[in-house]
Amino acid sequence: MGEFLEKSDARRPSIIVVGAGAGGVxxxxxxxxxxxxVTVVEKNDFSGGRCSLIHRQNYRFDQGPSLLLLPGLFHETFHDLGTSLEDEGVHIVKCEPNYTVHFHDDTAFKMSTDIATMKREIERFEGKEGFERYLGYLQESHRHYELSIIHVLKKNFYSYLSMVRPTFLQYLQTLHPFESVWGRTSMYFKTERLRRxxxxASMYMGMSPFDAPGxxxxxxxxxxxxxxxYPIGGFHKVVEALVNIGSRFGVEYHYNSPIKEIQLSADGKRATGVTFQDPSRPPLSADLVICNADLTYAYNQLLPTTTYGKSLTKRETSCSSISFYWALDKQFPELTAHxxxxxxxxxxxxDSIFKKHLIPDQPSFYINVPSRVDPTAAPEGCDSIVVLVPVGHLFDSKSDLHEGAQGKPGISQDWDAMVSTARDTILRTIEARLKISLGPHIIDEVVNTPPTWRDSFNLDRGAILGLSHSFFNVLSFRPKTKHPSIKDLYFVGASTHPGTGVPIVLAGAKLVTDQVLRHLGLHHQIPKFFSPEKKGGRNVSPLDVQQSSIVWQAFQVILALIMTYLLWTTFQRVY
Structure with missing residues (x-):
């Protein structure tokens, strides 16, 4: 893998990446x-940002993501770098069932990739016709998935004109961006239970299903x-592998290195490096800077104040969370992995989360038990448990632990009180629905709240998933991967295009890399393993040749005859 570096020019472009999150590395x-x-500078003493680990005694917790979705984008990233997840020692295991969904009436629903399981579960509540509607739902969501991969995640949106690409516009209505997830789902499922x-899953983007585009x-x-x-050893194994690959290519990583600002040229029109918060450290210069810090924070804290930067603080953002990390001295098999x-x-x-920015009186919550699929997450006979309770984000970027709502009389964000309420509600809910008592078996606890998310990772308003994904916060409306007026300054991460979530950010890293290399005039030097695999190299059996339908074949014959006739009559007139 080092051959390319040996053949490269002596004067290589120097690049600083601010932040060692998944997108940055x-x-x-x-x-x-x-x-x-390439040099990476990171505020914390670890890589991954929210995609990092918490270690307590012999227990391990994923601080942020615990679901590896869209596996194809992970495999593509490693393939582009001339390797694979397996070759880098990242072993991922499939979780079955996907989830167990628990309702207040002591009913549970198992989500699964197994079609027989889904048939049985859906027919319990919506009968035979319900399963047929489920297949229709899969067909529509499949189109949403495939079209989004091709026309959104793998395409950059440089300006508003990018949205009028014919290849994109023809599918716009098919993607149902002007309808809600709830509205589209309600067309296929008739019971409130299955609609829920x-x-x-819209909460993966920190959005309400009543507002998230279909x-x-x-x-x-x-x-x-x-x-x-799930990656054995924790989600951070993916980031760790990317760091190791970067090291083999010569990337230098500087941890415990918070920066004060992104350094600009004298005229303020070009990024030239970074200055550190530690005044004893000299500035670091480079030909180009890529910022993986929280976007709103970067525009308002690391760059000169602008109207655009201020506008980002007013944009709709995702929710936050109260997250509990519990070490249990006992296993509870009643809880599945998810x-x-x-x-x-x-x-x-x-409404409580997104309109009042509080914790609901009866919150929905997610429990991850990594030790259910990865025994290394907890001592033998014990469980490590992560509980994520979606809550409202901080009212503004300067809110503190006990500050009330500025300009919102009658509403107060008392996080100590909300944490206590959340803990009690979770334990009571689990005991009522599963008939198990976790409380006496919690031997250690770590808690993250909106203020700690903000302080640990510089997240604007403590929003764990960055800017919202409402229609006017995506595509050409989402902040661009390149600064609009400062040259040699690019962005990668949750709040820039294409969006939030580790696999989506990895797709964004590919887009930014392509954009930067084109800017540097190095696009022709991309290593051969960046290129898509060429098709061929295998003898194709006649059994594998894709056949057109008889109707389509007949149409093609008729069209050929018409074209032949038109060409013949034209030839006769000319000659």
Whole structure:
């Protein structure tokens, strides 16, 4: 893998990547593989950002993501770098069932990639016709998935004109961006129960299913068609592998290195490097800077204040979370690897989160038990448990732990009180629905709240998933991968195009890499393993030749005859 570097020019473009999150380390590895000299500077003493681990005694917890979705985008990233997940020691296992969804009436629903399981589960509540409608739902969400991969995740949107590409516009209505996930799902499922089962995934983007564009049924589709996966050793294994690949290509990583600002040229028109918060450290210069820090934070804290930067603080953003990390001295097999507990007042719970920015009186919550699929996550006979409770984000970027709502009289964000309420509610809900008592077996606890998310990772308003994915926050409306006025400054991460979530950010890293290399005039030097695999190399059996339908074949024959006739008559007139 080092051959390309040995053949590259002596004067390699120097690039600084600010932030060692998934997008930052993936971009760094790609650029280094293409011959650039890359340095990554990271605020914390670990890589991955939210995609990192918490260790307590012999227990391990995923601080953020715990679901590996869209596995194809992970495999593509490693393939582009001339390797694979397996070769890098990343072993992913499939979780079955996907989830167990628990309702307030002591009923549970198992989500699975197994079609027989889904048939049985759906027919329990909606009968034979319900399963047929489910197949229709899969067909629509499949189209959402495939079209989004091709025309959104793998295409950059440089300006508003990018949205009028004919190849994109012809599919716009098919993607249902002007309808909600809830509205589209309700066309296929008749019971309130199944409508809830097939819409809660919108929370992956920190959005209410009543507001999220219908396109995002693709999230449920990838789970149902491709499954939910988990890397043995924790989700951070993926980031760790990308860091190791980058190191082999010569990337330098500087941890415990918070920066004060992105350094600009004298006229303020070009990024030239970074200055550190530690005044004893000299500035670091480079030909180009790529920022993987939270986008709103970067525009308002690392760059000169602009109207655009201020506008980002007013944009609709995702929710936050209260996350508990519990070490248990006992195993509870009643909990599967992934568990969803849905509130009885489903719609009202989303109003509390997204309109009042509080914790619902009866919150829905997610429980991950990594030790169920990975015994290394907890001591033998014990469980490590992560509980994520979606809550409202901070009212503004300067809100503190006990500050009330500025300009929102009568509403107060008392996080100590909300944490206490959340803990009690979770334990009572689990005991009522599963008839198990977790409380006496919790021997250690770590808690993340919106203020800690903000302080640990510089997340604007403590929003764990960055900017919202409402229609006017995606495509050409989403912040661009390149700064609009400062040259040699690019962005990668959750709040820039194409969006949030580790696999989506990895897709964004590929887009940014391509954009940067074109800008540097190095696109022709991309290593051969960046290129898509060429088809061929295998003898195709006649059994594998794709056949057109008889109707289509007849249409082609008729069309050929008409064209032949028109050409013949034209020939006669001319000659």
């Amino acid at each position: 993936a971009t760094a590895a790609r650029l280094a593989a293409a011959g650039c000299k 089962v097939f819409t809660f 396109t995002y049924s693709l999230l449920q589709y990838t789970e149902l068609a491709e499954g939910i996966w 568990n969803i507990f849905l509130a009885e007042e489903y719609g009202e719970s989303f």
